[in-house]
Structure formats: C-alpha cells, structure tokens
Amino acid sequence: MIVFNEVAKKFPLGNYALNEVSFEIDKNEFVFLVGPSGAGKTSIIKLILREILPSSGTVTVAGDEISSPSFNKISELRQKIGVVFQDFKILSDKNIFENIAITCQIQGINKSETKSKVLKTLSLVNLKNKENLFPVQLSAGELQRVAIARAIVGEKKYIVADEPTGNLDPKTSWEIMKIFKKIEGDKTIIIATHNSDIVNSLKKRVITLKEGRIVKDNKKGGYDL
Ligand SMILES: Nc1ncnc2c1ncn2[C@@H]1O[C@H](COP(=O)(O)OP(=O)(O)OP(=O)(O)O)[C@@H](O)[C@H]1O
Ligand SMILES: [Mg+2]
Structure with a gap:
C-alpha cells in the first residue's frame, strides 16, 4: 500500500510542485496519474522512489514511512519498485x-535462477529469442518492453512508469499497455501519462492533478482535464 498524507513539495524559489496531496x-x-504539464505527476513518482523528500506531510510505502529523514532502507525500497521511463534508459553496451x-x-539471485527468470519475463513481454540482441537492433516499442521486463523481473511488487508511451506511436503505445494489463492484479501499477485514448479505454482509477493538487480521483475514471 502507498499512502500520501497531506504532502506538499515546495521548492526554494517558493513554487509548489505539490500541495495538500492525500x-x-x-x-x-x-492507477493512472494524469494532469497538464507541470501538474506534479513526476514529483509524485519521485516521492514514491524517495528521490525527493516532501516539504511537509508523509509518504508511506508498504508500511514504511519513507519520507522520514531517518528512513535508512533506501536500497530495500528501490528493490521493491520497478521503474519505467519515457526514454527507456536501456544500457546500449549490454x-x-x-x-x-x-x-x-x-537482488542477489544466483546465475541459473537469473537465467530462468529473465527468459520467462522476456516471453511475458513478447520478446522471446531476443535475449542476445543489442539495444541498437531493437525498435522503440521493443526497447520499452525490455524496460518493463527489467522493472518486473525478480518479484518486484510495485511498478511506477513516468510517461512510458511518451515516445511511441499509438499502435506501439497500445502494445505497451497490453503488457501492463498482463501483469495487472499481481503488482501495484502507477502510470503517469498524457495518453488520453489509453486512459479512457481502460477505465481504471484515475488521479487527476492540476497545479500540484488533486482535482479528481475516480475509481473508473477517464482523461478529463
Ligand atoms: N527541482 C525543481 N525546482 C523547482 N521547481 C521544480 C523542480 N522540479 C519540479 N519543479 C516544478 O514542480 C512542478 C511539477 O513538476 P512535475 O515534473 O512533477 O510535473 P509533471 O506533471 O510531471 O509535468 P509533465 O507532464 O510536463 O512531465 C512544475 O511546476 C515544475 O516546474
Ligand atoms: Mg513529468
């Protein structure tokens, strides 16, 4: 479970990225996080990863108050959460x-178990038999599926994705969404997106932000800014 309680994030110049967010x-x-550019979506993702700390309020992940200055299990936290970025962040020399x-x-998983987990995950993201290729040999949609595989392998229970279809065409975006749908129910999935077609079609929970505040939180929401 992830809990934001009255979270504010204020920057030194006085601007708020988030305010009273619970x-x-x-x-x-x-869950989809939607909202205009600058609304605070990436800030929420960074708070969940403890890349930034709130100015006030608390962030709790799996029972740990990670926003506490004394929280010292950052590597354990990051091992629980798989991250998918807009620009894939795949290592080109591997x-x-x-x-x-x-x-x-x-995660300290041994070699033979790693092999079986990686191959199983590649097949889940429809990239069977691509394990020996290098990133330059893959399309953008395939690279994003590699990024999802990297985020979900090894029993991670949380997946956060910041505009995972931001660099992809509509058809490829749908292929990516189908992968997220496949892992639905097994992991907590949080996706920040501007993709209104996908949000409207999936009818999932939608948290809508505007200028750092939650303006809507609907169980079966749509993209409605
Ligand atoms: N390091 C920073 N210093 C000052 N202001 C910041 C900083 N990081 C973010 N902000 C501000 O916080 C607000 C929220 O930014 P955030 O990146 O969370 O928006 P977003 O919803 O992800 O936008 P986008 O859709 O463009 O990715 C913006 O107004 C931004 O300028
Ligand atoms: Mg953003």
Whole structure:
C-alpha cells in the first residue's frame, strides 16, 4: 500500500510542485496519474522512489514511512519498485539479457535462477529469442518492453512508469499497455501519462492533478482535464 498524507513539495524559489496531496493506493491496484504539464505527476513518482523528500506531510510505502529523514532502507525500497521511463534508459553496451539480468544481480539471485527468470519475463513481454540482441537492433516499442521486463523481473511488487508511451506511436503505445494489463492484479501499477485514448479505454482509477493538487480521483475514471 502507498499512502500520501497531506504532502506538499515546495521548492526554494517558493513554487509548489505539490500541495495538500492525500491518497491511498491499495496493494495490486492499477492507477493512472494524469494532469497538464507541470501538474506534479513526476514529483509524485519521485516521492514514491524517495528521490525527493516532501516539504511537509508523509509518504508511506508498504508500511514504511519513507519520507522520514531517518528512513535508512533506501536500497530495500528501490528493490521493491520497478521503474519505467519515457526514454527507456536501456544500457546500449549490454545485450537484452544482460540489461534485464541487472535487476536480478542487484537482488542477489544466483546465475541459473537469473537465467530462468529473465527468459520467462522476456516471453511475458513478447520478446522471446531476443535475449542476445543489442539495444541498437531493437525498435522503440521493443526497447520499452525490455524496460518493463527489467522493472518486473525478480518479484518486484510495485511498478511506477513516468510517461512510458511518451515516445511511441499509438499502435506501439497500445502494445505497451497490453503488457501492463498482463501483469495487472499481481503488482501495484502507477502510470503517469498524457495518453488520453489509453486512459479512457481502460477505465481504471484515475488521479487527476492540476497545479500540484488533486482535482479528481475516480475509481473508473477517464482523461478529463
Ligand atoms: N527541482 C525543481 N525546482 C523547482 N521547481 C521544480 C523542480 N522540479 C519540479 N519543479 C516544478 O514542480 C512542478 C511539477 O513538476 P512535475 O515534473 O512533477 O510535473 P509533471 O506533471 O510531471 O509535468 P509533465 O507532464 O510536463 O512531465 C512544475 O511546476 C515544475 O516546474
Ligand atoms: Mg513529468
């Protein structure tokens, strides 16, 4: 479970990225974060990853108050959360297998188990038999599926994605969404997006932000700014 309680994030120049933001996301819930540019979507994702700390209020992930200055289990937190970025962030000098295996290595999973987990995950994201290719040999949609594989391998229970379809055409965006749909129910999934077609079609929970505040939070919402 993820809980934001009265979270504000103020920057030194006095501008607020977030203000009075409170919500709860249940285990295995699927949530879209939407809102105009500058609304605070990325700030919420950074707070969940503890890349930034709130100016006031608390952020709790899986029972740990990660916003506390004394929170010292940052590596454990990051091991629970898989992250998917708009620009994929795949390492170009490593092949596809190695890119995904990194997650398992960080978690201390042994070589043979890593191999079976990576191959199983590649097949889940429809990239069977691509493990020996290098990133330059893949399309953008395929690279984003590698990024999702890297985010979900090794039993991560939370997936946060910041505009995962931002660089993709509509058809490829839908292929990416189908992968997220496949893992739905098994992980908590939080996706920040400007993709109104996808949000409107999936009818999932939608948290809508405007100027740092939640203006709507609908269980079966749409893209309605
Ligand atoms: N380091 C920073 N210093 C000052 N202001 C910041 C900083 N980071 C973010 N902000 C401000 O906080 C607000 C929210 O930014 P955020 O990146 O969370 O928006 P967003 O909803 O992700 O936008 P987009 O859709 O463009 O990605 C913006 O007004 C931004 O300028
Ligand atoms: Mg953003």
